[in-house]
Structures are given as C-alpha cells and as structure tokens.
Amino acid sequence: MTMLKELVGRNMEEIAYGGKVVVETINLSVIYGKRYAIRDISLKVEKNRITAIIGPSGCGKSTFLRCLNRMNDLILDARVEGKVLYRGLDIYNREVDPVAVRTVIGMVFQRPNPFPMSIFDNVAFGLRVNGVKFSKTELAAKVRDALEKAALWDEVKDRLDAPAYSLSGGQQQRLCIARTLAVDPEVILLDEPTVSLDPISTAKIEQLLRNISSNYTIVIVTHNMQQAARVSDYTAVLMPDEEMVGRLIEFGPTRDIFTQPRDKRTEDYISGRVG
Amino acid sequence: MADTLLESSQRFTRRDRLKETLDTLAPVFLSIGVFIGVATVASLLLTVVTSGAHRLTPTLLTDYPHPNPVQAGMRSAILGTIWTVGLSALICIPLGIASALYLTEWSENRFVKRFLEVNIANLAGVPSIVFGLVGLSLLTYGLGWGRSIIAGAFTLAVMTLPLVTVAAAEAVKTIPEALKHGAYALGATKLQVTRYIILPKALPMMMTGAILAVSRAIGEAAPILVISGLLFIRQDPTSIFDRFTVMPLQIYNWVSRPQVAFQELSSAAILVLLLILLTMNAAAIALRYRYQRRLVL
Numbered sequence: 001m002t003m004l005k006e007l008v009g010r011n012m013e014e015i016a017y018g019g020k021v022v023v024e025t026i027n028l029s030v031i032y033g034k035r036y037a038i039r040d041i042s043l044k045v046e047k048n049r050i051t052a053i054i055g056p057s058g059c060g061k062s063t064f065l066r067c068l069n070r071m072n073d074l075i076l077d078a079r080v081e082g083k084v085l086y087r088g089l090d091i092y093n094r095e096v097d098p099v100a101v102r103t104v105i106g107m108v109f110q111r112p113n114p115f116p117m118s119i120f121d122n123v124a125f126g127l128r129v130n131g132v133k134f135s136k137t138e139l140a141a142k143v144r145d146a147l148e149k150a151a152l153w154d155e156v157k158d159r160l161d162a163p164a165y166s167l168s169g170g171q172q173q174r175l176c177i178a179r180t181l182a183v184d185p186e187v188i189l190l191d192e193p194t195v196s197l198d199p200i201s202t203a204k205i206e207q208l209l210r211n212i213s214s215n216y217t218i219v220i221v222t223h224n225m226q227q228a229a230r231v232s233d234y235t236a237v238l239m240p241d242e243e244m245v246g247r248l249i250e251f252g253p254t255r256d257i258f259t260q261p262r263d264k265r266t267e268d269y270i271s272g273r274v275g
Numbered sequence: 276m277a278d279t280l281l282e283s284s285q286r287f288t289r290r291d292r293l294k295e296t297l298d299t300l301a302p303v304f305l306s307i308g309v310f311i312g313v314a315t316v317a318s319l320l321l322t323v324v325t326s327g328a329h330r331l332t333p334t335l336l337t338d339y340p341h342p343n344p345v346q347a348g349m350r351s352a353i354l355g356t357i358w359t360v361g362l363s364a365l366i367c368i369p370l371g372i373a374s375a376l377y378l379t380e381w382s383e384n385r386f387v388k389r390f391l392e393v394n395i396a397n398l399a400g401v402p403s404i405v406f407g408l409v410g411l412s413l414l415t416y417g418l419g420w421g422r423s424i425i426a427g428a429f430t431l432a433v434m435t436l437p438l439v440t441v442a443a444a445e446a447v448k449t450i451p452e453a454l455k456h457g458a459y460a461l462g463a464t465k466l467q468v469t470r471y472i473i474l475p476k477a478l479p480m481m482m483t484g485a486i487l488a489v490s491r492a493i494g495e496a497a498p499i500l501v502i503s504g505l506l507f508i509r510q511d512p513t514s515i516f517d518r519f520t521v522m523p524l525q526i527y528n529w530v531s532r533p534q535v536a537f538q539e540l541s542s543a544a545i546l547v548l549l550l551i552l553l554t555m556n557a558a559a560i561a562l563r564y565r566y567q568r569r570l571v572l
Contacts, residue, residue, distance in 0.1 A: 074459060076383065103462035113453040116476060126461035129471070176457070183461055 022047045022187060022217045023068060023105070027082035030063050030072060037063045038246035040082070043236050045187070050209060050218040052232035052254065054225055056269065059238040060246025061221040062110075065189050068219065069105035070098040086187075103130055106185035110192045112172035114164035114179075119156050122164045122175055123147060126183035142182055150178035151208045170201025174208065181212070188212075190220040194227065206231050225270050229258050237266045323549075327542025335543055339509040340525070344536035349544050351508040352525035355424070358512050359499070359521060360492050362428035363435065368485045370432070371439025375481070376469055378440070379447040392444075399437035406434040407498030415502060425515040427502050434498060435488040442484020446477035479566035486559040490552050496523035522548050 023045040030037045038060035045051050053061045063072070070091060072078045083090045091101050103126070114122050123143040127134060134142065143160075147153040152174045156167070164175055173193060180188055190209075194202040209218060209231055222228050228235050235257040237250040250257060250266045261267045338348025374395075382388045410430030420426040450473050458468045499521050505528055506520045520528075522544060529541035 069460065071456065071460065074456065076385065099462050099464050102460055107460035109453060109457065109460075111453060113451070113457040115454060115457065115472065125458070125471070126463075129458070129461065129463040129467045179457075179461065 020046055022087060023219070024085040025064075025067070025082065026085065028064070028067060028084060029081040030060070030067060031079045031081065032075075033077050036243075036245045037078075038238070041238075041246075041248045042082075043248060043251045045217060045219055046234065047217050048214055049233040050213050050220060050231055051234040051236065052228035053219065053221045053236045053238060054223065054228045054269075055238035055246070056240070057223065058244065058246075059240045061223075061238055062191050063246070064238065065107075065191050065219060065221050068187070068189055069102050069107055071102070071107060073098050103183050104185055105187040105189065106180035106183060107189040108173070108176050108180055108191065108193050111196050112169055112176050114167070114172050114175050117164060118161045119164050119167070119175060120160040123178050123182045126179060130183065146178040146182035147175075149181050149208075149212055150174045151204065151211070152178055168201070170197050170204060173197060173201070173205060177205070177208065181216075185216070187217045187219065190218065192221050192223065194222075194224070202227070225258075229254060237263070237269065239265055239269070320549075323542045323545050326539050327544075327546055330539045330543035331546055335540070336547070340507055340528075344534060344540055347529075347537075347540060349522065349525045349547070351510070351512075352520050352522045352544075353547075354511055355508070355519035356493060356521045358424050358515070359427045359431060359519060360489060362424065362515065363431035363492055364485070364489045366428065366432035367435045367439050367488065371436050371485065371488075372443045372481055374436070374440045375443030375447055376473070379444050380465065380469060380473070395437045395440050399441060402497075403434055403495055404497040404501065406430055407501030409433075410498060411501050421516065422503050422518050423516045424512060424519045427499050427519060427521075428515070430498050430502060431492045431495065434495070435492050438488035438491065439481075439485050442488070443477070443481040446480035446484070447473055449480065450476055479562050483559045483563045483566070486555050486562070490555040490559075493521075493555075494523060494548065494552060496521075496527060499524060500527075 021044045024043070026042050028041045029039045041064060043051075053064065055061050063078075066072045066075075067080055067084055072080060080092060084092060086101070086105065089096070091098075091105075115125060117125070120143055123146050124139055127139060127142060144153060144157075147156065152171060155171060156162075156175075159166075164172060167175060173196075177188075177190075177193075194205050197205070206227065209220070212218075220228075220232065232254045234252065235254040236248055237257065238246050239249045241247050250261060250263045257266065258270060261270065334346075335348050336353060337350055338346060339350050340352075341347040378388060378391060378395075382391070407430060410426060410433070414420045414426040414429055415422055418426075454472055454476075455468050458472045463471070503519055503521075503524070505524065506518060508518065508520050512519055526541045526544045526548065529537045529544065532538070
C-alpha cells in the first residue's frame with residue numbers, strides 16, 4: 001500500500017500529471033496462451049466519473065477490466081502487453097506490488113461472492129488483511145460507513161452477526177460493494193454486477209453507483225446497454241474482430257455514443273441489430 | 276378419432292416381457308457385490324464375537340502380555356499403537372495439508388505440478404510392506420533410530436501422507452474460485468487467502484480424509500512387523516526411541532499360538548481394534564455430514 005502511494009507520489013511530482021485522468025491504458029493487449037483476447041486498447045478513465053464498457057459476449061470486456069487491477073495475474077497463462085497507468089504510474093512496473101494495486105483499485109464481480117462469515121466480518125475482511133490495526137470502535141465505524149455508502153446499513157444494522165448467506169442476492173451484491181468500499185479504494189471496477197439480479201435490486205445498485213460516483217472513479221462492464229445509458233458518463237464499445245480478438249471501436253461521452261455513434265458497428269450494436 | 280384412441284390404449288397395454296424380466300433381474304445382479312461384502316463382515320463379526328466376547332474384560336486392556344492366557348492382556352500393544360499412530364498423525368496431517376496447499380495453490384509450473392500429482396497418486400498405491408522395508412533401511416539402520424517408535428511412526432507417516440494429501444487437495448478444489456478472487460480483490464495476499472478463505476472451509480473435509488488415513492495406519496501390520504519384529508513387551512513406552520508393538524501384531528502373535536485360549540484372546544483383541552476403527556470411521560462420516568449441511572446453508 002505505502003509502496004504504491006510512494007511510487008505514485010514520486011511520479012506525480014516528476015511529471016506533474018493532470019488530476020483528471022486516473023487510469024489510462026496504452027495499447028493494452030492480453031494474450032491467453034498464444035491467442036490475443038484483446039488487442040491495442042487505449043482509453044482514459046476520468047476521475048469521479050462512471051465509465052461503462054459495453055460489447056457483445058466474448059469481446060474481452062471482463063479481460064480488459066481484470067487488467068486494471070492485475071487480477072489477470074491470477075490466471076496462469078495470461079500475458080499482458082502495453083501499459084496500464086494509474087496516475088501516470090505503470091501498474092505493471094516491476095516495483096509495483098499487485099496486492100497493493102488491488103487495495104487502491106477494488107473490484108466487484110458478476111455474481112455476489114460474500115465470504116462464508118458474518119455480515120460484519122465480510123466488510124471488515126479487507127481492513128483486517130491489509131495489516132492496519134484498528135481498535136474495535138474504529139473498525140465498527142468503518143464497517144458502518146461502508147455499509148451506509150452501499151445503501152445496506154438500514155437493512156442489516158440489527159443483524160450484523162448473521163451469516164452473509166442469509167441476505168438476498170441483491171443485498172449480497174451490495175454487501176460485496178460495501179466490502180470493496182471499506183478498504184477505501186480510489187477506483188472501483190464492477191464486472192457485470194447486476195447480471196444475476198432482479199430489476200429492483202438492479203435499480204438499487206445503479207442508484208448507489210450514482211450516489212458514490214462523486215467520490216470514486218468507477219468502471220463498469222455491462223452487456224445491458226440501457227444500464228450503460230442510465231448510469232455512465234463515458235462509454236467504451238468493445239467488439240471482436242474477424243479473428244475474435246476484442247478491439248475498442250468507439251469511446252466517448254455516453255450521450256454521444258448513444259445518440260450519434262460514429263462507427264457503423266456501434267450503431268448496429270446499440271440498436272440491437274447485432275450482438 | 277375412435278381408431279386413434281383405440282390405438283393409443285393398445286399402446287399402453289403393450290408389454291415387452293423381455294425388458295420387464297431384465298428390469299426385475301437387474302437389481303439381483305447389481306447387488307451381488309454388496310451381499311458378498313456384508314455377508315463376509317457379518318460372518319467375521321459373528322465368529323469373532325462368539326469366540327472372543329467372553330475374553331473381553333477390562334484386564335485385556337490393562338494387563339501386559341503373559342505366557343498364561345488367563346493373565347495376558349494387550350496393554351503394551353494399545354500403548355504402542357497410540358504412541359506410533361499418534362506420532363505419525365502429528366507428522367503426516369500437517370505435512371499432507373501443506374503439500375495439498377502447495378500442489379493446488381502455489382506451484383505455478385503446470386508440468387511440475389502434474390508430475391508431482393501423478394507421483395503422489397502412485398505413492399498411494401505402493402504396497403505397505405515396501406514402506407516398511409524402506410523405513411527399515413533408511414530409519415532403523417541408516418539414521419540409526421533402531422527398531423523404535425519414531426522409526427515406526429515415520430514409516431506410517433510416509434505411508435499415509437499421500438492419502439492425506441490427495442484428500443486435502445480434493446478439499447481445496449471444492450473452494451469456489453469466486454471466493455478466492457473476492458479476497459484477492461480486497462488486497463489479500465496468497466497466504467491470507469489460504470489462511471482465511473481456503474483453510475476454514477476446507478478443513479472439515481481435510482480432517483475427514485486424515486481420519487480415514489490414520490485409521491488405515493492403525494490397522495497396518497506389515498510395515499510395523501518389518502520394523503519392530505514380533506515382540507514380547509512387558510513395559511510402557513517412555514520415550515519415542517523405545518521398542519514397541521502394535522495391536523495388529525499382538526493379534527497376529529496370539530492367533531499363531533496353538534492354545535484355544537490364545538485364539539479367543541486374539542478374537543477379543545480384534546473386537547477392540549474393530550471398535551476403534553469403526554468409531555474413527557463414524558467420526559469421519561459425522562464430520563463430512565456436518566460439513567455438507569453447512570454448505571447447503
């Protein structure tokens with residue numbers, strides 16, 4: 001944690017990086033074995049904005065997202081080419097500790113994956129593993145704060161000791177968001193967070209994302225175009241080419257993408273003719 | 276319309292005698308093995324109980340072996356088993372769980388991993404007498420540990436290590452990838468994911484495998500026979516370098532004597548051994564049952 005922030009601090013002074021772009025990818029490619037999954041993706045993620053990544057299944061949206069906090073390191077034969085800059089610092093730099101990256105750039109997954117522990121312990125997990133010793137009251141305050149931000153506090157405040165599996169699917173997913181927020185990240189990556197949820201739970205999560213977006217930089221992968229249109233400020237469209245390699249075909253403010261797409265394929269995709 | 280109705284009712288009453296007969300006969304063939312197994316165990320139990328039940332007295336457990344069957348007990352064999360198998364469990368359970376974690380979570384090279392897995396599976400198939408001979412040459416003579424408890428314990432530990440490892444590795448593989456990734460995404464290190472996510476969920480299943488492996492070690496005679504020899508011991512072990520005997524050897528010893536009284540004693544000793552093993556198996560099943568119920572929750 002400290003190492004990353006030190007490195008970042010040094011870098012920021014060196015290049016006096018502008019504060020608006022938090023994450024930037026330059027010619028980012030991922031190779032599984034010998035096959036490219038995504039290739040040459042360059043885009044900039046702006047601070048305190050929601051950036052949506054849309055595209056048909058198999059176009060590499062999740063693969064791209066997992067590069068942004070080095071989750072692809074966990075996949076044995078995945079190789080990453082190009083750069084991912086966090087405030088100007090390449091997170092694939094040798095000096096960077098991938099574990100530290102994940103505390104600054106958190107991630108929420110497709111299906112709610114709460115740990116088999118109590119609601120409280122789920123939220124406290126990240127704080128505990130990060131090695132900072134909190135007093136009991138500090139820990140309780142941080143857990144409460146995270147649950148409030150995730151709009152879950154009122155529903156669970158009387159049963160923090162209950163197992164996380166006793167919550168409904170939507171509540172579990174908000175718990176996973178709370179768990180991520182508790183570590184106090186700057187960027188939150190969400191990989192199709194509502195794909196397994198009903199419309200009401202989905203609406204709650206979209207609302208919560210809008211609420212926290214003033215304090216966090218959010219990147220959300222979704223294959224639901226309405227969702228991208230509803231929640232995001234910027235939209236990136238990924239599309240597989242003839243060799244099924246994911247390419248970035250269009251990136252810009254969400255309104256422009258949906259009202260006047262420049263690329264014919266984007267137009268076809270968002271109007272439902274392909275994908 | 277009427278014709279089609281008639282046809283379908285005919286179809287309902289059409290019977291294929293051959294298929295029906297096969298269906299009735301199938302369970303008979305399929306259950307042959309089950310009946311042979313159950314019948315063998317039942318007849319064994321019946322023999323052992325009828326010949327040994329009246330010898331099942333507290334003194335059987337508390338007395339040392341004696342040339343006079345009336346005064347003979349299996350105290351030194353029980354203590355020897357507790358010391359040897361207990362020590363081997365202390366060695367093989369932590370080692371087995373550790374190697375399972377290494378194989379499933381830590382080793383990165385796919386070929387090395389595959390190679391190690393195949394070898395451990397092969398190790399599980401090596402006859403136990405071979406382990407005894409290896410133990411004899413390496414530990415008893417090589418390291419100069421003699422025919423001691425520690426030599427026997429290490430031999431049993433190496434013999435049960437693959438069983439514990441394979442069971443523990445299966446347990447680790449049941450942990451969903453999503454849970455591990457969830458923890459990694461919060462900045463947990465590999466060791467923390469192992470400690471806080473994998474171990475708590477996999478431990479009951481690991482222990483089930485460990486108990487079964489240890490109960491196999493309790494019943495083993497061959498490797499211990501090679502290491503300790505057939506012994507007549509009339510004192511309690513006081514250190515891990517003492518000589519020892521174990522229950523299966525005591526049974527073998529008694530059963531090989533001509534007197535009827537000793538035959539009966541060996542039946543009683545078999546009952547004691549069976550009781551211990553069945554208790555351990557029941558514990559393993561209970562643990563697995565509890566674990567499965569928790570998964571549903």
